[in-house]
Amino acid sequence: AQKITQTQPGMFVQEKEAVTLDCTYDTSDPSYGLFWYKQPSSGEMIFLIYQGSYDQQNATEGRYSLNFQKARKSANLVISASQLGDSAMYFCAMRANNNDMRFGAGTRLTVKP
Amino acid sequence: GAVVSQHPSRVICKSGTSVKIECRSLDFQATTMFWYRQFPKQSLMLMATSNEGSKATYEQGVEKDKFLINHASLTLSTLTVTSAHPEDSSFYICSALRGPGTEAFFGQGTRLTVV
Numbered sequence: 001a002q003k004i005t006q007t008q009p010g011m012f013v014q015e016k017e018a019v020t021l022d023c024t025y026d027t028s029d030p031s032y033g034l035f036w037y038k039q040p041s042s043g044e045m046i047f048l049i050y051q052g053s054y055d056q057q058n059a060t061e062g063r064y065s066l067n068f069q070k071a072r073k074s075a076n077l078v079i080s081a082s083q084l085g086d087s088a089m090y091f092c093a094m095r096a097n098n099n100d101m102r103f104g105a106g107t108r109l110t111v112k113p
Numbered sequence: 114g115a116v117v118s119q120h121p122s123r124v125i126c127k128s129g130t131s132v133k134i135e136c137r138s139l140d141f142q143a144t145t146m147f148w149y150r151q152f153p154k155q156s157l158m159l160m161a162t163s164n165e166g167s168k169a170t171y172e173q174g175v176e177k178d179k180f181l182i183n184h185a186s187l188t189l190s191t192l193t194v195t196s197a198h199p200e201d202s203s204f205y206i207c208s209a210l211r212g213p214g215t216e217a218f219f220g221q222g223t224r225l226t227v228v
Contacts (some may be wrong), residue, residue, distance in 0.1 A: 022140045043151075043222040044221050045206055045219035045222075047218070047219075048216075050145075095217070099162070100162060101147060101208065102159060105155070105156045106156050
């Protein structure tokens with residue numbers, strides 16, 4: 001069975017600083033994908049970044065980077081140079097061979113001016 | 114990126130009636146579509162996985178007869194909440210896969226209120 005854990009219900013960060021959102025996972029499948037989505041108050045799910053289990057390098061997309069530590073089964077999201085518009089819910093998700101995508105509990109990020 | 118359109122975005126219905134929610138992939142053929150339910154301040158809970166032309170696979174605890182899913186074509190999946198009750202009020206959101214190993218594209222979500 002797949003399990004995604006986000007242990008930070010809420011996080012605060014000062015504008016222009018970096019923040020790390022934690023995510024750990026558990027799966028017995030050797031091949032899987034890890035995703036991060038942003039959900040603003042409107043409810044839409046915005047795809048941020050993807051990391052494949054066989055990728056050798058950490059994924060990066062603009063201000064987003066994924067700190068992938070396979071042995072520890074962690075896939076933390078790092079947001080650099082935080083902006084006020086980054087305030088939202090952030091969900092870590094995993095998809096394994098069965099193609100189901102399952103989500104962690106989420107972390108509410110608040111960027112302070 | 115690919116576009117998934119979900120309709121309606123909001124719906125209010127009377128208790129006992131049925132509500133149909135549509136999820137369309139506008140610019141790609143979706144091999145698989147997922148339906149999620151999200152309560153306020155909670156995560157997305159997978160309800161069912163639907164593959165075109167076959168019966169949906171429901172998660173444990175999700176009533177198949179209450180939440181009818183039809184994936185009639187590669188671009189359309191529908192979720193029908195039958196005999197809705199106030200406890201069915203929630204945010205329902207669909208996602209679609211273009212193919213294995215690809216990211217999932219989400220619809221805008223539907224906020225259902227049963228009165």
